[in-house]
Amino acid sequence: MDNRKRNLLEQETQRRYLLLLFQTGLKEIWTDQYRLKVLVLYLLTVLLFSIIRPWDLAYSGPDIFDAVSRIAFSLCFPFLVFGGLAVLILWAGTPSKAKSIQNNLQRIGLVNHAGETPLLVAVRTEESDDMHSRMTVLEFLACGVPKSVWEDKRADIETALNIHIADIRESDGKRRIQLYTVPATDELPKLLPWKDAYLRDAFPACKLVLGESLLGPVTLDLNLIPHVLLGGGTGSGKSVLLKLMLMQCLKQPNIQVTIADFKGGVDFGSPWRKHPNCKLILDRETLLCYLDDVTEKLEQRKDILGKVERRDIYDYNRHEPIPMDRIVFAVDEVAEILDKTGLTKEEKEQVARIENRLSTIARQGRAFGIHLFLSTQRPDANILSGQIKNNIGYRICGRADHVLSSIILDNTDASDKILHDAQGRFLTGDGTVFQAYWFDDTKKMF
Numbered sequence: 250m251d252n253r254k255r256n257l258l259e260q261e262t263q264r265r266y267l268l269l270l271f272q273t274g275l276k277e278i279w280t281d282q283y284r285l286k287v288l289v290l291y292l293l294t295v296l297l298f299s300i301i302r303p304w305d306l307a308y309s310g311p312d313i314f315d316a317v318s319r320i321a322f323s324l325c326f327p328f329l330v331f332g333g334l335a336v337l338i339l340w341a342g343t344p345s346k347a348k349s350i351q352n353n354l355q356r357i358g359l360v361n362h363a364g365e366t367p368l369l370v371a372v373r374t375e376e377s378d379d380m381h382s383r384m385t386v387l388e389f390l391a392c393g394v395p396k397s398v399w400e401d402k403r404a405d406i407e408t409a410l411n412i413h414i415a416d417i418r419e420s421d422g423k424r425r426i427q428l429y430t431v432p433a434t435d436e437l438p439k440l441l442p443w444k445d446a447y448l449r450d451a452f453p454a455c456k457l458v459l460g461e462s463l464l465g466p467v468t469l470d471l472n473l474i475p476h477v478l479l480g481g482g483t484g485s486g487k488s489v490l491l492k493l494m495l496m497q498c499l500k501q502p503n504i505q506v507t508i509a510d511f512k513g514g515v516d517f518g519s520p521w522r523k524h525p526n527c528k529l530i531l532d533r534e535t536l537l538c539y540l541d542d543v544t545e546k547l548e549q550r551k552d553i554l555g556k557v558e559r560r561d562i563y564d565y566n567r568h569e570p571i572p573m574d575r576i577v578f579a580v581d582e583v584a585e586i587l588d589k590t591g592l593t594k595e596e597k598e599q600v601a602r603i604e605n606r607l608s609t610i611a612r613q614g615r616a617f618g619i620h621l622f623l624s625t626q627r628p629d630a631n632i633l634s635g636q637i638k639n640n641i642g643y644r645i646c647g648r649a650d651h652v653l654s655s656i657i658l659d660n661t662d663a664s665d666k667i668l669h670d671a672q673g674r675f676l677t678g679d680g681t682v683f684q685a686y687w688f689d690d691t692k693k694m695f
């Protein structure tokens with residue numbers, strides 16, 4: 250692009266930017282007390298000047314030049330007043346530190362093809378719904394820099410602006426980018442003990458509360474997100490997170506939980522075993538019978554919902570007198586039930602059938618209230634078939650290497666973003682880092 254074209258583009262962008270600042274300034278003046286006071290002060294000064302007319306006092310002689318100067322000044326006065334007003338409105342619409350923020354973005358090369366940096370148009374503070382956190386939202390005119398580039402340069406932006414970016418969102422089509430930020434000094438806590446009060450909005454929506462990100466609580470609505478794939482290296486905290494989700498399911502009415510644990514169920518002690526809605530499966534034959542039973546239920550539910558013309562279990566339970574139970578099947582190491590290495594031909598056939606049933610549930614379970622919570626620490630892409638994995642929309646990965654992160658999230662982000670010694674720290678598929686609530690399942694839970 251030649252210089253003339255670049256200059257024209259820059260001028261056009263600047264014109265658009267000034268217009269936007271002007272519009273924002275008009276809004277800000279009516280909403281912000283401080284700016285409104287400055288405007289009132291300015292108008293009072295103008296009024297005072299137009300009454301006192303100091304130029305008349307200054308030029309009191311009969312000289313013809315004095316008379317001309319006086320007339321010229323009187324004529325210019327309205328223009329000066331309007332000029333001043335325009336500057337004041339632009340000042341009101343210009344976010345503080347806009348220039349230095351843009352310079353910093355320029356330094357790290359966040360520019361479009363014409364070399365222009367995105368333009369900061371607004372800075373506002375936002376509180377999350379539950380008042381857990383306070384965010385500063387920086388809103389930019391994207392100037393053709395797509396969201397993916399902002400995401401790629403996230404770490405650079407954080408360093409350049411000395412902030413943590415909790416989220417990057419688009420608005421106004423793709424024309425604006427909003428950075429949800431907190432100061433770089435704010436960190437997620439290393440330990441967040443679970444409180445039963447967090448469950449207050451859970452029923453009947455079937456919401457699970459997993460932990461907290463810099464944006465506030467991270468929740469999971471089973472009506473929208475039916476299945477979860479959870480990964481993380483050994484000691485990353487995935488068993489605690491899986492149990493946290495199951496414990497919340499068991500605290501809600503009408504959720505039946507079944508856990509497959511071929512290690513003899515040692516990880517699930519008496520609080521789990523004694524719960525009337527929780528069942529442990531310890532071997533392959535029982536698991537297969539259970540999954541056959543669940544897939545049969547799925548077909549029955551199809552008929553029932555069809556007959557009463559209900560969209561899904563949520564719709565059914567809200568309108569029909571007797572609600573249907575939700576069914577959650579969980580496994581802490583999916584390789585335990587799906588790995589075929591070293592098995593006999595007959596056992597391999599059983600595993601294939603288990604895989605087949607899981608894939609049916611993953612595909613069709615949502616509407617009928619049948620859910621999968623699968624967890625793994627094995628960095629082996631062959632364990633979980635594409636059929637199952639592709640139908641699990643919600644993926645969470647804790648501390649992991651490149652391979653495991655790629656298996657769970659389809660990218661290596663968990664290995665970059667979750668520190669190697671982090672416990673209970675997870676990354677979701679949409680890029681949210683959160684600290685999971687910690688709880689002790691050896692104590693009384695229910």
Ligand SMILES: Nc1ncnc2c1ncn2[C@@H]1O[C@H](COP(=O)(O)OP(=O)(O)OP(=O)(O)O)[C@@H](O)[C@H]1O
Nearest residue numbers: 440482483484485486487488489672673685686687
């Ligand atoms: N949410 C959390 N907050 C703080 N610490 C946690 C959290 N979850 C787990 N931890 C710590 O990490 C340790 C390991 O957790 P957990 O057993 O869940 O890991 P894991 O990923 O399942 O590992 P493994 O598969 O080897 O059992 C726990 O004993 C606990 O000390």
